[in-house]
Amino acid sequence: MEVSALPISPTNKEKLISAGYTNLASLVIVSPIRLSRELQISVQEASNIIKVTLQCSGAVGLDGRHVVLRGAQTAWEMFSDEQNLKHISTGSEDFDGILGGGIHCGEVTEVGGVPGIGKTQLGIQLGVNVQIPIVYGGLGSKAIYIDTEGSFMPERAYQIAEACIMDTLESFRFHRKGAEDCHERMQPNYFLANILYFRICSYTEQIAVINNLNKIVVEQKDVKIVIIDSISFHFRQDFEDMALRTRVLKELSQTLMKLAKKFTLAVVVMNQVTTKRTDGSFQLTLALGDTWSHSCTNRVILHWDGNDRRAYVEKSPSLPQASASFSVTGKGIRNAISHSKRVRMM
Amino acid sequence: MPMRAENPLHLSAEKLSLGCPVLDRLLGGGAPCGFVTELSGEAASGKTQLCLQLLLSAAAPRSSGGLSAASLFISSEPPFPLRRLLSLSSGAAAPLDHILVSTAFSFKDLLNLLKHVDALLSLVRPPSGRPIRLLVLDSAAAIFRADSDDARRRSSEIFTLAAKLKEQARKFNLAVIVTNHVVDVFDGGSSDQHIGNYLNLSSSWRKVCPAMGLAWANCVNMRLFLSRTAEDGNGDSGTGGSFGRKLQVVFAPHLPETSCEFMIRREGVFGVATQA
Missing domain, CATH: 3.40.50.300 (P-loop containing nucleotide triphosphate hydrolases)
Known part of the structure; x- marks a missing residue:
């Protein structure tokens, strides 16, 4: 899926593409703060973009966690689970x-x-x-x-x-x-x-x-x-x-x-x-x-x-x-x- | 049939008195029903004596610590000591109709017998008018020591027997008592140190260990050990067999490792209370 297909405003799309975010995979791993700085938009707006991206790419599990593969966990998540x-x-x-x-x-x-x-x-x-x-x-x-x-x-x-x-x-x-x-x-x-x-x-x-x-x-x-x-x-x-x-x-x-x-x-x-x-x-x-x-x-x-x-x-x-x-x-x-x-x- | 969880508070905690308050106190009330209890000890250490006393106790009315029940005595080392049973119950009429005696000499015999016993146990009206609540096997060792060419088969037979006994103990709330012989332990055996505290067992100046090995030890819920104590000096001084005897709890899920001296008199087996 391309960035151009995301359900976000055309200006933001343009900003994303000119900042180098052409595919969703790169958007999934970026932090909202960094994105807001690079795109010169508010953090709120940036995190909205990320949220929409995550939903569209199907990378959000039912429990609201980021998942790379359905049912899989990163070692970091496992570590924090274990701490608790x-x-x-x-x-x-x-x-x-x-x-x-x-x-x-x-x-x-x-x-x-x-x-x-x-x-x-x-x-x-x-x-x-x-x-x-x-x-x-x-x-x-x-x-x-x-x-x-x-x-x-x-x-x-x-x-x-x-x-x-x-x-x-x-x-x-x-x-x-x-x-x-x-x-x-x-x-x-x-x-x-x-x-x-x-x-x-x-x-x-x-x-x-x-x-x-x-x-x-x-x-x-x-x-x-x-x-x-x-x-x-x-x-x-x-x-x-x-x-x-x-x-x-x-x-x-x-x-x-x-x-x-x-x-x-x-x-x-x-x-x-x-x-x-x-x-x-x-x-x-x-x-x-x-x-x-x-x-x-x-x-x-x-x-x-x-x-x-x-x-x-x-x-x-x-x-x-x-x-x-x-x-x-x-x-x-x-x-x-x-x-x-x-x-x-x- | 779906299995339901049980509340431990509702499990039976009935005990069969040994017929002596001192020994009962040592064992937290007696031999637990639903349990397989092993009595091991060398020849003439008092195993059969204690078994006979348990037979009488099972038949005794509840008011005197008994179960007011019948019992089954399976012997693999006949004859059944009937005279001794009569002398133990002197005074009262011996409850002979409530003691069923049978024999088994091999594993096959024994397993067949136990399958028949199933039918007997589930009768609503048992032949002697009372339910069977005590099963004594005297001794298990004689059955498994007679034929032991194939160690693997032997151990699977031991587990089969134990599973059957435990099933009956549980289903009919029986107290199951199994007697066992002892074997000598030789120092320097490589694996003995791991088995650990068995090395502390000694009887008549010898280091011994209950027979039938680790497989059988895994099968009993509780292991009691009867010994003739060495501390008593010359055991063979001809004082009419008045050397010391000891009953030791080797392991039991509900008891610490304790022990108590006891003696065998004409009237029965008695524990010796220690001065506290």
């Missing part, structure tokens, strides 16, 4: 530190570790922490908890919610603004009721629920975290066709990634540990094989270090490989009690 994103705290500052502030919304994070290391504890903790009201620095949202192993304990969730509420109120003791409004929300029962719990007893149910998540999230509105504890349990039974298993899992992971992106919510997927034979020796590795290991944006391994628990960021496109110790206390996930072992960069 909140993180969901794990409950331990050290752990949050290696994650770059906590669990990221809009991404799929896989958490693996041996039985008893605290995967379920982390899951419950995140389901509680996502609900900390916005005035207290949280996200004030709901959680979806998909339990495939049956290890979710309401009484434990209640304990963690109670401790989370107490700690939050304690650290905001002198900050009263707006806090009265959410007084009735700061109750363990309220927190528990906002964990949407699904108990899954077979892999068919698991696939069905994951495929339905889109609808559930739309219905429930502000869901900001989906926790699946664990993704692997039902896929480790009798699967005759291993290629089929790989395909099904790949599809699940794509569904989860799309969901995370679309609703900017965090997806946290727990995975079990298995032994793998390499060169005659046995090594611990996460279950579900190599194809699956590409399926999650971030991968965090929880492991024992003597009697301490440690978390290790094994894979992430944006974080350095680092590890931190944490502990599972009566109140939930917290910093390790012995502070001798600080965050260790690899």
